[in-house]
Amino acid sequence: VDITHEIPPQDIETAAFTLLAACSAFPAGTIHVGVVDPGVGSERRPILMKLGEQFFVGPDNGIFSHLLEKYERAGETAQLFHLTNEKYFRDPVSATFHGRDVFAPIAAALSLGVKPAVLGTKTTDCIRLAPLKLTSEADGADGKLTARVIHIDRFGNCVTNLTPNELNDETIAAGVTLRVNGKSVKSFRKYFAEETGSKHKLFTIWGSAGFLEIAATNDSAAKLLRARRGDVVIVEL
Amino acid sequence: VDITHEIPPQDIETAAFTLLAACSAFPAGTIHVGVVDPGVGSERRPILMKLGEQFFVGPDNGIFSHLLEKYERAGETAQLFHLTNEKYFRDPVSATFHGRDVFAPIAAALSLGVKPAVLGTKTTDCIRLAPLKLTSEADGADGKLTARVIHIDRFGNCVTNLTPNELNDETIAAGVTLRVNGKSVKSFRKYFAEETGSKHKLFTIWGSAGFLEIAATNDSAAKLLRARRGDVVIVEL
Amino acid sequence: VDITHEIPPQDIETAAFTLLAACSAFPAGTIHVGVVDPGVGSERRPILMKLGEQFFVGPDNGIFSHLLEKYERAGETAQLFHLTNEKYFRDPVSATFHGRDVFAPIAAALSLGVKPAVLGTKTTDCIRLAPLKLTSEADGADGKLTARVIHIDRFGNCVTNLTPNELNDETIAAGVTLRVNGKSVKSFRKYFAEETGSKHKLFTIWGSAGFLEIAATNDSAAKLLRARRGDVVIVEL
Numbered sequence: 252v253d254i255t256h257e258i259p260p261q262d263i264e265t266a267a268f269t270l271l272a273a274c275s276a277f278p279a280g281t282i283h284v285g286v287v288d289p290g291v292g293s294e295r296r297p298i299l300m301k302l303g304e305q306f307f308v309g310p311d312n313g314i315f316s317h318l319l320e321k322y323e324r325a326g327e328t329a330q331l332f333h334l335t336n337e338k339y340f341r342d343p344v345s346a347t348f349h350g351r352d353v354f355a356p357i358a359a360a361l362s363l364g365v366k367p368a369v370l371g372t373k374t375t376d377c378i379r380l381a382p383l384k385l386t387s388e389a390d391g392a393d394g395k396l397t398a399r400v401i402h403i404d405r406f407g408n409c410v411t412n413l414t415p416n417e418l419n420d421e422t423i424a425a426g427v428t429l430r431v432n433g434k435s436v437k438s439f440r441k442y443f444a445e446e447t448g449s450k451h452k453l454f455t456i457w458g459s460a461g462f463l464e465i466a467a468t469n470d471s472a473a474k475l476l477r478a479r480r481g482d483v484v485i486v487e488l
Numbered sequence: 489v490d491i492t493h494e495i496p497p498q499d500i501e502t503a504a505f506t507l508l509a510a511c512s513a514f515p516a517g518t519i520h521v522g523v524v525d526p527g528v529g530s531e532r533r534p535i536l537m538k539l540g541e542q543f544f545v546g547p548d549n550g551i552f553s554h555l556l557e558k559y560e561r562a563g564e565t566a567q568l569f570h571l572t573n574e575k576y577f578r579d580p581v582s583a584t585f586h587g588r589d590v591f592a593p594i595a596a597a598l599s600l601g602v603k604p605a606v607l608g609t610k611t612t613d614c615i616r617l618a619p620l621k622l623t624s625e626a627d628g629a630d631g632k633l634t635a636r637v638i639h640i641d642r643f644g645n646c647v648t649n650l651t652p653n654e655l656n657d658e659t660i661a662a663g664v665t666l667r668v669n670g671k672s673v674k675s676f677r678k679y680f681a682e683e684t685g686s687k688h689k690l691f692t693i694w695g696s697a698g699f700l701e702i703a704a705t706n707d708s709a710a711k712l713l714r715a716r717r718g719d720v721v722i723v724e725l
Numbered sequence: 726v727d728i729t730h731e732i733p734p735q736d737i738e739t740a741a742f743t744l745l746a747a748c749s750a751f752p753a754g755t756i757h758v759g760v761v762d763p764g765v766g767s768e769r770r771p772i773l774m775k776l777g778e779q780f781f782v783g784p785d786n787g788i789f790s791h792l793l794e795k796y797e798r799a800g801e802t803a804q805l806f807h808l809t810n811e812k813y814f815r816d817p818v819s820a821t822f823h824g825r826d827v828f829a830p831i832a833a834a835l836s837l838g839v840k841p842a843v844l845g846t847k848t849t850d851c852i853r854l855a856p857l858k859l860t861s862e863a864d865g866a867d868g869k870l871t872a873r874v875i876h877i878d879r880f881g882n883c884v885t886n887l888t889p890n891e892l893n894d895e896t897i898a899a900g901v902t903l904r905v906n907g908k909s910v911k912s913f914r915k916y917f918a919e920e921t922g923s924k925h926k927l928f929t930i931w932g933s934a935g936f937l938e939i940a941a942t943n944d945s946a947a948k949l950l951r952a953r954r955g956d957v958v959i960v961e962l
Contacts, residue, residue: 253490253727260879260880261943276588289917289918290917290918291916291917291918292915292916292917292918292919293916293917293918293919295918345931345933346915346916346930346931347916347917347930347931347932347933348933351750351933352933405497406497441529441583442528442529442530442583442584443526443527443528443529443530443584444526444527444528444529444530444532445529445530456583456584457582457583457584458584459582459584459585459588459589469498490727513825642734643734678766678820679765679766679767679820679821680763680764680765680766680767680821681763681764681765681766681767681769682766682767693820693821694819694820694821695821696819696821696822696825696826706735
């Protein structure tokens with residue numbers, strides 16, 4: 252299964268979000284190979300993660316970081332292995348294409364029943380991207396949350412790191428304003444084509460990956476907001 | 489088999505043409521999932537069509553409309569089902585991604601032998617796009633046909649809704665002129681690289697989906713004609 | 726396995742390079758279908774090549790030319806067949822889509838055990854692109870090699886036709902300058918993220934297909950060099 256070959260060059264964050272969004276639809280035992288790898292050939296480690304019952308093979312650069320965070324917060328087991336057993340690599344290994352020379356052969360070995368502990372040595376640390384979880388969750392005190400844009404999809408929808416943990420149905424029904432780059436988004440829709448009576452083009456909606464997204468009627472919210480990944484999203488409750 | 493993931497956002501017409509062009513190459517029993525779904529989460533129905541011996545699962549928004557027209561005109565059986573049996577959906581169903589939550593699980597159930605009548609209730613109506621068949625087929629009277637551009641492919645070829653039913657080999661050999669946006673196309677080629685002696689860049693050719701196309705030598709016919717889908721094509725016999 | 730559907734229209738050279746780069750990762754017995762086919766429907770022949778233990782089916786327009794050159798130079802067997810047995814084609818055969826009507830059905834027949842000699846007649850000649858091998862390999866006399874850019878990838882890396890046969894590690898360590906479009910590239914890196922102390926953005930690196938590439942730190946070398954495929958690369962030893 253080819254999830255995508257359209258991650259922009261070097262864009263580890265987009266790869267990490269895409270893996271996070273896609274993996275829950277795969278069954279136990281799935282072996283994922285994820286390769287966005289600007290550090291290929293350097294000292295960056297090749298790693299294998301066993302998260303719950305799924306396997307993830309790729310460079311240790313944060314590409315599996317959002318998934319690891321999700322499994323850890325859910326209290327599920329996470330095992331990390333530094334892939335060191337060159338016997339399972341292609342021979343020779345190039346300095347520019349470990350997808351072909353390291354990660355795919357390791358995934359093939361896994362699929363044939365070779366144990367992770369044979370493919371490498373256990374490790375506990377790995378490179379992590381900035382966590383998705385909101386760092387400061389202000390509450391009634393000043394009635395504000397500080398979130399951020401974590402992904403922009405090909406429709407221009409801006410995915411935030413707000414989840415139902417921060418914003419429940421009641422809060423949203425009571426009225427919430429999001430501020431991004433000086434613009435406000437006040438409408439909320441249950442689905443894209445919902446008629447809300449609002450004249451405003453921009454609205455928020457729960458996206459399929461479980462995060463609140465900012466979208467626009469027949470338009471790109473990212474363009475209207477001049478939003479880029481990482482932009483701050485202030486939530487006024 | 490992934491036919492394509494490159495349908496432009498919300499472009500139901502392109503999806504409908506792509507399915508029409510591709511499906512005849514698949515065997516009996518094939519289950520197609522087609523999802524271009526701007527109405528996801530609204531009241532638009534999830535449907536299943538059995539056309540001849542193939543199955544089509546997706547939103548009721550016209551995406552299978554060209555196929556339905558084709559099977560109906562060929563006198564083949566067409567059965568429609570409104571997918572209502574939520575037992576076969578993912579749980580929970582999101583309001584923004586029924587490809588994952590409704591259509592793929594239904595296709596999986598079909599592939600395991602669950603009968604259409606178990607997955608939903610029979611229905612007779614569905615949303616239809618404008619028919620491909622020429623609405624007014626003028627003949628000798630004024631010697632003109634009114635057709636239209638139904639698809640523009642990635643090479644810039646403009647696919648019309650003219651078929652050998654409207655234009656047989658004899659008619660074409662006698663000379664036919666197509667007028668689009670004030671420009672005329674008079675050359676006809678049997679294949680793209682044919683040398684016709686004509687200096688004109690634009691020519692017509694029978695495309696692989698069975699429709700007459702307007703193409704250009706090493707160029708985009710759509711660009712040369714400033715053509716867009718839906719543009720009128722006047723045929724002078 | 727879908728290697729790619731993203732070859733630019735009519736771009737036989739890019740297809741030929743892509744096949745060359747990909748095929749060594751496939752096992753004996755693999756049947757490849759390669760279709761970039763501007764001459765479809767004309768007198769250009771449909772061909773089958775057996776190169777080593779792999780099969781290649783497609784138009785005789787040079788698309789398998791680089792592969793053939795590689796196998797011939799390695800002294801491996803190469804058998805060519807002109808596909809003439811229409812019994813194995815789709816019926817009817819369109820004049821515009823032989824990928825569907827000729828090449829895929831032939832590949833299917835091959836996969837079912839039909840022998841190449843049944844599918845067509847043996848032939849010895851075929852259309853060839855300009856060879857990848859350097860035509861004049863100047864040596865110590867004037868200390869220059871004349872190479873060229875044979876491919877530009879989606880990162881903007883410029884792949885040359887220089888291989889370790891022309892440039893060994895010692896030569897590179899001693900210092901080599903590449904001149905392209907009036908600009909010089911003097912740095913060499915073992916891997917993309919290597920810190921060389923050089924302030925220059927452009928550098929050379931051994932690419933994963935076995936050729937020397939010109940790349941740029943966080944940039945497109947093709948853009949910086951205004952390079953296009955076919956551009957001359959002068960190597961000063």
